[in-house]
Amino acid sequence: MNYFVNEKGYYGDFGGAYIPEMLYPNVEELRQNYLKIIEDEDFQKEFHQLLKDYVGRPSPLYLAKRLSKKYNANIFLKREDLNHTGAHKINNTIGQILLAERLGKKRIIAETGAGQHGVATATVCALRGLECVVYMGEIDIQRQAPNVARMKMLGAKVVPATSGSKTLKDATNEAMRDWINNPVDTHYIIGSVVGPHPYPDMVAIFQSIISEETKKQLIEQTGNDQPDYVLACVGGGSNAMGMFYHFIDDEKVKLIAVEAAGKGVDSGFSAATTTLGKEGVLHGSRSILMQTEDGQVVEPHSVSAGLDYPGIGPQHAHLFKTGRGQYVSITDDESLQAGLLLTQMEGIIPAIESAHALAYLEKMNFKGGENVVVCLSGRGDKDMDTYMKYFGL
Amino acid sequence: MNRIKKLFQEKKDILSIYYTAGYPNLGDTVAIAEELERSGADLLEIGFPYSDPVADGPVIQASSKQALDNGMDLKLLFEQLKGLRKTVTIPVLLMGYVNPVLQFGVENFCKACAEVGVDGCIVPDLPMVEHEELYEPVFAKYDLSNIFLVTPQTSEERIRKIDGLSNGFIYLLSSSATTGKNLQVSDTTEAYFSRIASLKLKNPTMIGFGISSKETFDKACKYANGAIIGTAFVKSLSADDVRGSVKQFMKEFKP
Numbered sequence: 001m002n003y004f005v006n007e008k009g010y011y012g013d014f015g016g017a018y019i020p021e022m023l024y025p026n027v028e029e030l031r032q033n034y035l036k037i038i039e040d041e042d043f044q045k046e047f048h049q050l051l052k053d054y055v056g057r058p059s060p061l062y063l064a065k066r067l068s069k070k071y072n073a074n075i076f077l078k079r080e081d082l083n084h085t086g087a088h089k090i091n092n093t094i095g096q097i098l099l100a101e102r103l104g105k106k107r108i109i110a111e112t113g114a115g116q117h118g119v120a121t122a123t124v125c126a127l128r129g130l131e132c133v134v135y136m137g138e139i140d141i142q143r144q145a146p147n148v149a150r151m152k153m154l155g156a157k158v159v160p161a162t163s164g165s166k167t168l169k170d171a172t173n174e175a176m177r178d179w180i181n182n183p184v185d186t187h188y189i190i191g192s193v194v195g196p197h198p199y200p201d202m203v204a205i206f207q208s209i210i211s212e213e214t215k216k217q218l219i220e221q222t223g224n225d226q227p228d229y230v231l232a233c234v235g236g237g238s239n240a241m242g243m244f245y246h247f248i249d250d251e252k253v254k255l256i257a258v259e260a261a262g263k264g265v266d267s268g269f270s271a272a273t274t275t276l277g278k279e280g281v282l283h284g285s286r287s288i289l290m291q292t293e294d295g296q297v298v299e300p301h302s303v304s305a306g307l308d309y310p311g312i313g314p315q316h317a318h319l320f321k322t323g324r325g326q327y328v329s330i331t332d333d334e335s336l337q338a339g340l341l342l343t344q345m346e347g348i349i350p351a352i353e354s355a356h357a358l359a360y361l362e363k364m365n366f367k368g369g370e371n372v373v374v375c376l377s378g379r380g381d382k383d384m385d386t387y388m389k390y391f392g393l
Numbered sequence: 394m395n396r397i398k399k400l401f402q403e404k405k406d407i408l409s410i411y412y413t414a415g416y417p418n419l420g421d422t423v424a425i426a427e428e429l430e431r432s433g434a435d436l437l438e439i440g441f442p443y444s445d446p447v448a449d450g451p452v453i454q455a456s457s458k459q460a461l462d463n464g465m466d467l468k469l470l471f472e473q474l475k476g477l478r479k480t481v482t483i484p485v486l487l488m489g490y491v492n493p494v495l496q497f498g499v500e501n502f503c504k505a506c507a508e509v510g511v512d513g514c515i516v517p518d519l520p521m522v523e524h525e526e527l528y529e530p531v532f533a534k535y536d537l538s539n540i541f542l543v544t545p546q547t548s549e550e551r552i553r554k555i556d557g558l559s560n561g562f563i564y565l566l567s568s569s570a571t572t573g574k575n576l577q578v579s580d581t582t583e584a585y586f587s588r589i590a591s592l593k594l595k596n597p598t599m600i601g602f603g604i605s606s607k608e609t610f611d612k613a614c615k616y617a618n619g620a621i622i623g624t625a626f627v628k629s630l631s632a633d634d635v636r637g638s639v640k641q642f643m644k645e646f647k648p
Binding site: 008016017018019020021022024025163164169170173176177180181183184278279280281282283284291292293294295296297 | 461492546574
């Protein structure tokens with residue numbers, strides 16, 4: 001079974017580039033050049049140098065001893081929360097800004113939900129001196145004031161998306177509209193493994209540093225680079241794809257993707273895409289998405305803004321459909337409890353997104369001695385308001 | 394013969410009007426079509442609404458949202474269009490995004506179009522390569538035209554390919570833009586339109602995006618077989634007097 005993209009831009013039944021003609025030249029330019037640019041020696045050197053000196057990679061693989069004892073397995077945390085800007089998102093924005101420069105682009109646009117990808121994009125634009133415009137749902141701007149301030153301080157223009165439901169999917173629509181209207185000088189840095197081909201593949205390649213490092217670190221720490229389980233949360237799915245990437249072809253490694261069940265899968269307030277969704281087209285690719293019978297996109301819900309997305313990347317849809325990955329879901333309550341647990345047992349406050357992956361440990365039955373890697377995709381500073389309200393801190 | 398082909402054989406300076414089904418009121422779809430034909434429109438593009446219309450500007454986005462809130466969907470649209478051909482004789486296209494079509498089923502969609510007398514479709518986010526491999530045979534089976542878009546950035550090689558796959562007309566975007574921007578016929582647009590004209594394509598062309606007045610319509614007609622008005626028309630519709638607002642709008646174009 002091939003789990004990676006084919007020459008037509010598909011992962012099995014999913015992927016492709018469902019875009020209006022206005023976007024064709026931009027996306028085609030990217031498709032023709034992305035692998036050539038990424039594989040170039042000079043690009044690789046600059047990319048890895050920045051990941052090391054600027055982002056602070058490699059991020060540690062930390063054996064969480066107290067958590068391991070509780071769950072009767074060796075729980076390793078891949079510490080993406082220790083990256084500059086506090087999450088895995090920066091791996092992708094560093095890669096894409098270097099690529100945009102090589103394509104001669106002068107202006108960068110991005111969409112953001114909670115603001116993590118927006119901050120990561122504004123950061124690399126400041127680093128390289130490029131103009132930056134970030135689209136963000138009007139409702140998210142109100143909910144995520146500190147990140148809006150960060151982006152502004154970094155020199156980005158934050159434009160409210162006032163259409164539709166005024167959240168992440170609408171910010172994505174607005175960014176696409178901007179790209180349609182600025183076809184020549186602008187590069188769109190998509191923040192997840194979604195969008196038209198080649199975005200899902202390109203973002204996965206930039207995030208694959210997560211599993212590349214993990215394999216090396218596992219060898220050093222356990223003498224074996226094959227863990228029994230790898231877990232990650234999935235909104236669009238970029239940290240999960242980075243965490244899975246170098247394990248996908250090794251079928252002995254079980255891949256577990258954790259979606260946000262919100263208030264419960266059947267509550268009407270959920271973002272559990274593989275459970276609630278059907279095949280269709282969203283934001284330029286064929287995938288699985290939450291939609292009505294008439295094909296209108298349904299607004300998702302999760303306490304975690306980073307998982308509050310009605311679709312998943314096409315490669316995830318393929319891993320789900322082929323059974324290569326196990327797709328499960330965790331509720332708002334379960335994730336917040338898992339966040340508190342990690343904080344009190346290991347002294348790490350996780351992002352609520354990452355807490356979804358941690359929460360699934362509670363539902364697994366270990367025999368003892370299994371090696372389990374959980375992607376701790378981000379830190380919880382941005383979520384303090386939510387934690388404070390929930391726990392009455 | 395397909396009504397679209399016949400139209401282009403018989404007429405010049407073709408005026409096509411776009412509007413969103415189910416807007417401003419849920420039941421206005423056929424009434425607007427009737428009134429447009431009576432007021433001199435040559436071709437109709439009826440939009441079926443979608444929650445995430447990325448190629449559209451604010452006016453058409455808002456009309457889509459209103460139509461969805463009113464309860465419009467493809468099933469209801471085909472229900473409404475059942476009596477269309479009793480009163481409307483000009484060619485009619487359906488225009489919308491691919492996901493609702495996929496959920497309805499491509500074959501079911503084409504069959505329903507043929508049954509109510511729709512002549513073709515414009516699905517902007519359906520890629521040419523997918524159309525060619527999967528959809529073209531179904532469109533052909535029901536004698537539906539598929540209309541492709543061309544922008545100033547589209548290469549000649551690709552335009553030739555589009556011309557080969559098209560039957561009906563080619564939709565020339567005046568600029569790379571979302572809907573609702575005003576047409577500025579600058580030297581570069583003029584060069585682009587002339588370049589297209591010089592390609593001697595087998596299909597006729599219609600210019601769309603940014604046509605909002607008689608003046609811009611006439612300019613566009615110099616370079617193509619006609620032009621398409623969308624945003625300006627949608628903006629002019631009044632929920633309280635739909636037929637009256639159509640008549641009023643059309644006065645400028647067909648006095």
